[in-house]
Amino acid sequence: MATELPRTDVVVIGLGAVGGVAVLPLVNAGLNVIGLEAGGWMTARDFAPDEIRNNIRDWPQAVPKAKNEIPTSRANINFEAVQGGGHPMMNGVGGTSLHYWAQSWRLNPWDFKTVSETTKRYGAHRIPADSTVEDWPITYDDLEPFYDRVEYALGVSGYAGNVNGTLQPNGSQFEGPRSRPYPMPGLRSSGFTDMMSDAARQLGWNPFQGPAAINSEIYGNRPGCFYHGFCDRGGCHATAKSSTAVTTIPEAMKSGLLKVVTHARVLKIVNDADGRVTGVEYLSGNQVLFQPADAVLLASHTYENARLLLLSKSREFPDGLANNSGQVGQHYLSHHQGAPVLALFPKNLNNWYGLPAQGVAIDEWADDNFDHSDLDFIGGGNLWAHTDRKPISAAKMSTFDLVPTWGAKWKAFISENADRTNTSYIQKTTLPYRGNYLDLDPQVKDKLGFPVIRITAELRDNEKRIAAFTQERMEEWYRAAGAVQIVRTGLGTAMGPSTHAYGGTRMGDDPSTNVTDRFGFAHESPNLGVLGASVMGTSGARNPTLTAQALAWRTAEHLANNWDTITR
Amino acid sequence: MNNKNKNPEHAIGSKGEAVLSRRNLLKGVGLSGAALMTAGSGSIIAQSSDPAASPARIRVLEAFETLTAAESAALDAFASRILPSDDGTPGAHEARAVHFIDRGLTGAMAASREQYAEGLVALDEHAMQVGGSAFYQLSASEQDAIIEAMTQSAIPDFPMLNAGFFNLVRNHTIEGTFSDPYYGGNRDFIGWDLIGYPGVRVMSTPEDVRLGKDLAPSRQSAYDMPTHTKDPVAAPAGGVSHGH
Numbered sequence: 001m002a003t004e005l006p007r008t009d010v011v012v013i014g015l016g017a018v019g020g021v022a023v024l025p026l027v028n029a030g031l032n033v034i035g036l037e038a039g040g041w042m043t044a045r046d047f048a049p050d051e052i053r054n055n056i057r058d059w060p061q062a063v064p065k066a067k068n069e070i071p072t073s074r075a076n077i078n079f080e081a082v083q084g085g086g087h088p089m090m091n092g093v094g095g096t097s098l099h100y101w102a103q104s105w106r107l108n109p110w111d112f113k114t115v116s117e118t119t120k121r122y123g124a125h126r127i128p129a130d131s132t133v134e135d136w137p138i139t140y141d142d143l144e145p146f147y148d149r150v151e152y153a154l155g156v157s158g159y160a161g162n163v164n165g166t167l168q169p170n171g172s173q174f175e176g177p178r179s180r181p182y183p184m185p186g187l188r189s190s191g192f193t194d195m196m197s198d199a200a201r202q203l204g205w206n207p208f209q210g211p212a213a214i215n216s217e218i219y220g221n222r223p224g225c226f227y228h229g230f231c232d233r234g235g236c237h238a239t240a241k242s243s244t245a246v247t248t249i250p251e252a253m254k255s256g257l258l259k260v261v262t263h264a265r266v267l268k269i270v271n272d273a274d275g276r277v278t279g280v281e282y283l284s285g286n287q288v289l290f291q292p293a294d295a296v297l298l299a300s301h302t303y304e305n306a307r308l309l310l311l312s313k314s315r316e317f318p319d320g321l322a323n324n325s326g327q328v329g330q331h332y333l334s335h336h337q338g339a340p341v342l343a344l345f346p347k348n349l350n351n352w353y354g355l356p357a358q359g360v361a362i363d364e365w366a367d368d369n370f371d372h373s374d375l376d377f378i379g380g381g382n383l384w385a386h387t388d389r390k391p392i393s394a395a396k397m398s399t400f401d402l403v404p405t406w407g408a409k410w411k412a413f414i415s416e417n418a419d420r421t422n423t424s425y426i427q428k429t430t431l432p433y434r435g436n437y438l439d440l441d442p443q444v445k446d447k448l449g450f451p452v453i454r455i456t457a458e459l460r461d462n463e464k465r466i467a468a469f470t471q472e473r474m475e476e477w478y479r480a481a482g483a484v485q486i487v488r489t490g491l492g493t494a495m496g497p498s499t500h501a502y503g504g505t506r507m508g509d510d511p512s513t514n515v516t517d518r519f520g521f522a523h524e525s526p527n528l529g530v531l532g533a534s535v536m537g538t539s540g541a542r543n544p545t546l547t548a549q550a551l552a553w554r555t556a557e558h559l560a561n562n563w564d565t566i567t568r
Numbered sequence: 569m570n571n572k573n574k575n576p577e578h579a580i581g582s583k584g585e586a587v588l589s590r591r592n593l594l595k596g597v598g599l600s601g602a603a604l605m606t607a608g609s610g611s612i613i614a615q616s617s618d619p620a621a622s623p624a625r626i627r628v629l630e631a632f633e634t635l636t637a638a639e640s641a642a643l644d645a646f647a648s649r650i651l652p653s654d655d656g657t658p659g660a661h662e663a664r665a666v667h668f669i670d671r672g673l674t675g676a677m678a679a680s681r682e683q684y685a686e687g688l689v690a691l692d693e694h695a696m697q698v699g700g701s702a703f704y705q706l707s708a709s710e711q712d713a714i715i716e717a718m719t720q721s722a723i724p725d726f727p728m729l730n731a732g733f734f735n736l737v738r739n740h741t742i743e744g745t746f747s748d749p750y751y752g753g754n755r756d757f758i759g760w761d762l763i764g765y766p767g768v769r770v771m772s773t774p775e776d777v778r779l780g781k782d783l784a785p786s787r788q789s790a791y792d793m794p795t796h797t798k799d800p801v802a803a804p805a806g807g808v809s810h811g812h
Binding site (some may be wrong): 004044045047048050051052056057068112167188190191192195227229232237264347349350351352353354387391394395396407408410411412414415418419469534 | 571575645649650651652654659676712715719738739742745746747748750751759760762763764765766768769770771772773774776777778779780781783790791795796797
């Protein structure tokens, strides 16, 4: 039997990229908040520039929970799902915002209105027939104030492209209007990114330095980026990366209203006979504790959000909390970020100290920024040329079929070319489909005996056609910059475990097709809010974190502003 | 290891025996003896120009933590054909990639230990069949022929000598040659020099990342930086702060 703790106002499950943001508006409203985090605090000493530790050995090692709850995955029901690869999730105060690339994009307005905008411009028949995509219940303009709050609370660097409707030359010409510029200018350019920018201009495109939750100059009490180049799956030793662990969480702690409970492994969200949540059961050491609260915000990763709901069975919710509709786990997608283009240049690019978030973006081929009338897909991709390079991955470079993959010729090849390659990053519009979903694996369990999440999902024609189309654009860009060899990789197949995972608790007005309402609260359990990309119904063509954070802030602020009606 | 020793570089015990410092472990544990059987053997201490290191004659002969003598010989020969040094510049052997693999197989790479055991035995048995001696004793061209067949998964008598095993060894050889030297390979930054990587550093300036800039190598391990030491005693004050 669980030991009952003193009641609090709000429990937040997971103090990562989104839970770590939501705590700030809650304490600003004077609410008492307990943040339950499965991991602990990490420090600068954990953030060494060490490719083995960060990138080869599945950093960080000290994540026993995430490591034994890796989802199983299969393309469709004709296969058995298998567990493998690294863990896409993270335990630790700050969560994945500790080690992510920190690209901090707003979605394009089109991503919120994919169905209606496509219907209006091209006809309803252009929506892929097997897709379950809906318009979001909110628009870009609804979310804009929250994007703005998060950009300033965290510290995001970048160049605005559209301030209150006025286009700005240094940013994306296609972004939705923003109420003010970024709090900091973009990360610096490099020889390579300038070369790519020049090439893009030759093609008549508008290149711009992309936005990042990394300080480009001193911001508050944190320094600007040192540009040592180990952001990818590496924490920032200089605290220049605007992880929630060094921004909103410590800021919220100053109020004295946020209590951070580390190494707390949540087992179940508990509900009453009315279907309202009453608190959270968690494991601390060997003790099962029950933390009662007036409201619960579920803020783990997409996979864990669905999993914890499905595991939280009760008399009222025999198939899992807030799942009498059967919608928990539906409309899952993982971002099609694969299918890159590789380029080989005839000179060194000097990319050894680049960051993955330090790069040049092309938005001409993203979203609905170009005419799709004569094309066989909707959506598009954001082209990203960035500067990340580390020695092991450099030595593992493609040989472009020019030499064998071992021996003296290979040695001479990598010796000459290790700093002459670049791999594109093209994030593509990805839609939800019938037959793509999350559920509990019937066999594979974590060490406590709870089933892990099973992914059943594969890319469909629309995503593959975008991949083929954007690869062509990327090749044009690299060729214009002087690339002498190009490899286009395969267009992609399954949608395995990914850091960019969406859906499972989709947000929408219709409770028969959505788990959460337009403010992120469960239709079937109104004092349960869900935070994270699991509420997003489309991916857009860019990283999800900033959008998930803006949504989290909005959900938290809505809770505070409507406290009496939501908690009764 | 004595965590209280503030200056382990120069820590020498009584009777001339060295207290093994981390740096010595990085660079020094390749002494004479077992030269034939081991990877990257050769007296590093004797080559060292660091006067502080010369009296530190560590009385440790070459050792592996899990690989047998035969396994290490076969693996070193294999790795040496993947990244050879017969072009006159150092390769996997000189970088001591096999030491990286050996250490990894006792820890983070332990899941591959059995595959190495089976694969390396098969490599020697197959070498014996086709060339009459252990793999490491074959000529380079004989070794290359076996590896080439392995990449095609075309050794029917020894199905474990397949492209999967080749790729495993190739990946680990690369990791051992190009990783931070803390892990036991990339000795003397051989790997980083080979591909022109100027080494880990705390920061880079705008000028450092312009095209054509030629940076001098930093010549340090990530763990030579006090910011990143995992030594709980040597950590700088505030190193365990929680950001609040």
